[in-house]
Amino acid sequence: MPIQSICVYCGSQPGRDPAYIAAGRALGKSIAAHGLRLVYGGGTKGIMGAVAAGVLANGGQVTGIIPDFLVDMEATRHSLGQLDELIVTQDMHARKHAMFERSDAFVTLPGGIGTLEEIVEIMTWGQLGRHEKPMVFANVGGFWNPMLDLIDHMREQGFIHRAHLVRPMVIDAVEQIIPAILDQSDGKVAALGQEDVISRL
C-alpha cells in the first residue's frame, strides 16, 4: 500500500529553540512537495501550527482532527477553516483513533506530554502487532535523546519485548524524513547508507 498520508505529532507550543518551528515548517513543506496529506491534531499554534502552515503554503492538503473541547480552546478558531478537511471528534480517544486510521506513517517532532503520549501509544500498538506503519523520531537538535536513552535502558533491562516490532527511525535532518519513510515502505531503507543521520532503535 503506497504512503499517502503522514501523521505528525508535535508540540502545541513553539518551544524555546526557534529551530523547532523551522523544522515544523520544513517538514510541512516536504510533505506537500511529495504530494502527501498531513494528518495532525488541528492546532493552529506552536509547532502544530507551523507544520500545517508549511503544508498549506506549499499547496498541500491537511486533515485536522480535533476534539470538540479543543476547538473552543483555539483562540484562532477561524484558522481551522483554512484546513481542507476538519474532523471534530467527541473526545481525545476518538481523535487519536481517527488519526491512526487515516495515517500511513507517523512522525514525531519536539513536543510536550501530549506529543509523548501520542507516539508512545503508536509504538505500543506496533509492539502488539497492531500495525507496521513507519514511525520516525525527528531528532531536531537532539531533542529526543533523553527519550531514546530511556528506551535503550528499558531494552537493556529486559522490558522491551518483541523489539523487532518497535523500531522507529531516528532522523536528525527534517528533509530526510519523508524520503526515508517512502524508502522504508518500498523496503529500501538499508540501501540509503546514511547511518549517521538515520538510525534505528
Ligand SMILES: Nc1ncnc2c1ncn2[C@@H]1O[C@H](COP(=O)(O)O)[C@@H](O)[C@H]1O
Ligand atoms: N490548542 C491545541 N489544539 C489542538 N491540540 C492541542 C492543543 N493543545 C494541546 N493539544 C493536544 O496536545 C498535543 C500536543 O501536546 P503537547 O503537550 O503540546 O506536546 C496535540 O497533538 C493535541 O493532542
